[in-house]
Amino acid sequence: MDSTTFSMNRAELDLPSPVDHVRSPRTRAMVRVQNRMLDAAREFLRDESVTEIRPPIIGPVTDPGGRGAKQVDVDYYGRRYRLMTSAILYKQVTLTGFDAIYAIAPNVRLEPLETAVTHRHLAEFHQIDVEVAGASRDEVMLLAQRLVGHIVTRCLSDCQGELSELGRETAELSRALEPFDRMTHAEAVAALMDSGHPQDPGAEIDWQGEELLSSRAPRPFFVVDYPKGSRGFYDRESPSEPGLLRNFDLLAPGGYGELASGSEREYDYGRIVTRMRETGENPAKYGWYLEAARAGIPASAGFGIGLERLTRYVAGLPAVWQASLYPKVPGVFAP
Numbered sequence: 001m002d003s004t005t006f007s008m009n010r011a012e013l014d015l016p017s018p019v020d021h022v023r024s025p026r027t028r029a030m031v032r033v034q035n036r037m038l039d040a041a042r043e044f045l046r047d048e049s050v051t052e053i054r055p056p057i058i059g060p061v062t063d064p065g066g067r068g069a070k071q072v073d074v075d076y077y078g079r080r081y082r083l084m085t086s087a088i089l090y091k092q093v094t095l096t097g098f099d100a101i102y103a104i105a106p107n108v109r110l111e112p113l114e115t116a117v118t119h120r121h122l123a124e125f126h127q128i129d130v131e132v133a134g135a136s137r138d139e140v141m142l143l144a145q146r147l148v149g150h151i152v153t154r155c156l157s158d159c160q161g162e163l164s165e166l167g168r169e170t171a172e173l174s175r176a177l178e179p180f181d182r183m184t185h186a187e188a189v190a191a192l193m194d195s196g197h198p199q200d201p202g203a204e205i206d207w208q209g210e211e212l213l214s215s216r217a218p219r220p221f222f223v224v225d226y227p228k229g230s231r232g233f234y235d236r237e238s239p240s241e242p243g244l245l246r247n248f249d250l251l252a253p254g255g256y257g258e259l260a261s262g263s264e265r266e267y268d269y270g271r272i273v274t275r276m277r278e279t280g281e282n283p284a285k286y287g288w289y290l291e292a293a294r295a296g297i298p299a300s301a302g303f304g305i306g307l308e309r310l311t312r313y314v315a316g317l318p319a320v321w322q323a324s325l326y327p328k329v330p331g332v333f334a335p
Helices: 003-012 018-023 025-047 088-094 113-117 137-158 160-166 170-177 185-194 207-215 269-278 283-295 307-315
Strands: 073-076 079-083 100-108 124-133 181-184 221-224 247-252 257-264 300-306
Touching (some): 018 025, 025 160, 137 247, 137 300, 137 307, 185 221, 269 283, 300 307
Antiparallel strands (some): 221 247, 247 257
8 A cells, every 4th residue: 555545544434533533622632531440440340240351462373263254473582473353262261260251452453445444344443342151142141231331430420521622422322221122133134134234144243234233223232143154163062052042232322333242162182272273274374272171261251342342432532543543443553
């Protein structure tokens, strides 16, 4: 991509210069809201006896990801390591020493170029990652709901000036304090197809479908029971409903789309290897992780909340890049 394309892309996406963005009053208001969100998240999780950890940024392997995102290789003393796209594998192994953990850490995913116009994708972002040993999917869904509710409560209480400066409609945001709704993946697919949106019933809900569903929702809601094959090997297949995964996405209303993904995890060594092969992964790449699984990792469930996406929702921002001081929009060169 040459400098002409670089300049054109920034203009097309209405991206200001880095200096103009950093010194903007709206950016400063966003950072103050985001800081209160992080304070509230740590406050809530500490009170729930969840231990904060600092996961690695690079490793021999990472979450295989999906939706066309590419991983980034680095040379680690002559070996090929990967930048983390998600800490899921490390979260599972860390539970051999802790009952419940969380991390707030950066991730890098080179999203497809077409996602530059979604207002919801960044190539570099942060996640609030939570994992609980022995938990079920429904238990961590409730934990995610309570965590988001606590964050919103604190921002409504402590950031009125900033939310007003950003033009956020607080009555609408207050709907996040109500119980979240729920629909199955099959119900979501049916609703989209009834609307004329060509959603593949065997795949994840695409970003256009997520936006359409969330634009009609009055409050945050979960989509559960994705079909096997639509997600990674670590999402546990339902023992009572073969072909369905014990997982979920959390979507925000108002067209903001997905905020979080989570699931119960596969933890049995044999099941993990089988699922790896079913999803086209080479088990040989995951040597350290499979050694831990063979020795025994606990059953668990967890989720990851995109910090910048949640900030966009709480602050009412038009685009997710506005929730980062130095945003990396897919395909656009940036500092």
